[in-house]
Amino acid sequence: MAAVDASREFVYQRFSEFYRDHANAVPSPFLPEQREFGYLMFKERFMVRHRHYNSIEDFRKTLAQTIPSDVYHSCAYYENPDFDMDKKGWTGSDVVFDIDADHIPTKCNKIHDEFRCVKCGFQGRGITPESCPCCEATKFETKIWACDQCIESARDEVVKLLDMLEDDFGFSGHEMRVFFSGHRGYHLHLEAEAVRSLDAMARKEIVDYVTGLGLSVLDREAREEKAKRKRGSAKFNLHNYGWHRRLKMGMTDFIEHASKDSLQEAGLKNKALLENKDTIIKRAIKEGRWESVKGVSEATWLKLAEIVREEQAAKIDTVVTTDIHRLIRMNGTLHGKTGLKKVEFPARDILDFDPFRGAVAFKKGKVKVFVSDAPEFRMSGETLGPYKNEVRELPTAAAVLLICKRRAEVAP
Ligand SMILES: [Zn+2]
Ligand SMILES: [Zn+2]
Structure with a gap:
């Protein structure tokens, strides 16, 4: 237990250094004063929501003071972002697509993804089911990994989506913002004025189109x-x-x-x-x-x-796109399950962008960890692993990833 605490503390300290370093100042979303902000507290593990900031500087100060594990803002624009949901005064929302290996059947998820029903203990490999086949409970403990194959399958879906949005819908390059999510997927934000006021039904039409539903x-x-x-x-x-x-x-x-x-x-x-x-x-x-x-x-x-x-068909998480109040991970912030950043890159670079280089947040130092189990992986151009029950001195980014994935602990 002590090693687990020490490991969490180690990751917390790295997140803390990250958010206190001005070089990592998070980029501002469009119209931050009209967005709802939210974040998950690192140590207390609860979600703070419905926050409003008059400027991005104010929010950066909050990040440096609270050190969250995950940071979000609304896709929506509101008159009063900090009011109750029904009183916020929705004025519009970006159209957001979430493409994640969680929703794409890959050959690798049977190899590296495991789930276990919290209620009855039923376990299996591959994509976590919506509900337990034995007891119908919906809570699972999962152990998932992001390998190159996962990232590539998600990337292929983004390529299809970009093609449809550009060729069939006529959006231009600068209206489609592409991000690596920080874990094993991508986000595509459409921030064009033309889509901002679309209601949930209209967004469902877009979803049906890109998924080829009802052709x-x-x-x-x-x-x-x-x-x-x-x-x-x-x-x-x-x-x-x-x-x-x-x-x-x-x-x-x-x-x-x-x-x-x-x-x-x-x-x-x-x-x-x-x-x-x-x-x-x-x-x-x-x-x-x-x-x-x-x-x-x-x-x-x-x-x-x-x-x-x-x-x-582009395999997107359809719920995300139709939800006009959705919170989405904020660009430039850390992902609590990996220690990687959500980062933006030009849509035309989709095939060249390497998340295990471009999204790395912790570039300095090494740390000794006990790795219980890790497949081969890449970080900052280095190939590491596989490891099994061994002590290793690893680059900080690799150690943080393995600790976040509960595959390693800081060595005493
Ligand atoms: Zn069950
Ligand atoms: Zn994989």
Whole structure:
């Protein structure tokens, strides 16, 4: 127990140095005086909310005095940010997307993520369920890790999202702000005037679009309804923009790379898809003459399109985007589960930005820790681990990460 306390104290001291150093002054969000601020107390573990600051300087002073473990502000703008929720006077909100490995099924989360039901002790590996399959309780103790594969899968989702927001919605680069979350995901903030006043319903429409929900081209009923109105047949017609373009591109890519195995994996039994690939791509996918490919039914085309829809959909945490009162982690602050910072980087750098360099907060010093269990990981360009029940002298950032993840303690 003493070692745990000493370890928490060690992390607290590092957080404290961080927030007291003017070089780490947190960047101001847009219109800070209209935002609600909140933070989780490091030692007391309770959340302070509904705070209002007239200037970012005042908030920086609070950070230096209270040393929270996690810091948030509202996506929303209010007339009175410190009033009760229903009296705040909501005037608008940024549109925020949360892309986190927690919501993306990766091959690695079965390896490094564990959960245990607090009530009945049921445990498993992989994504933590909404409720316990044994007792339906919703509280879990989790042990999760952020590996390169997690970060990369989250990153791929951001790339898809950026593409849709830019190409389909027409947002420009400077309206889409991209952040590493400090743990194993990314945040994308849309701060354009045009979206600020959108209500929850309108935000749900955006969510449905980027997740490809309710694409009518895939829905037989919707197509038949449309055909009735236009007195045509229920055609599977794809044009050259938006989701239809994505479906065409994805289907082309699928056919180009199709093999016996890939068809089987996708649950497509039709071998005709492997013959005359060029004809299929040109006549069917490009020109929409689906019936010209012998031996492939409309149902098969629709199934293929459905597979592509699933692939192309951006896997966001949908609740975050529709919640117009949401608190979001503040740019430039530390993540209590890693000691890494939430940091902004240009959207065009998404493929090059390395969180284990760019989000590192503690760049000085080394510390001796006892590591119970840690996989191989990277920090500031150094590859460390794997470690198992051993004492190691590690760079501060690596030690803080392992302590925050309850995989190490400060060595006596
Ligand atoms: Zn349970
Ligand atoms: Zn992983």
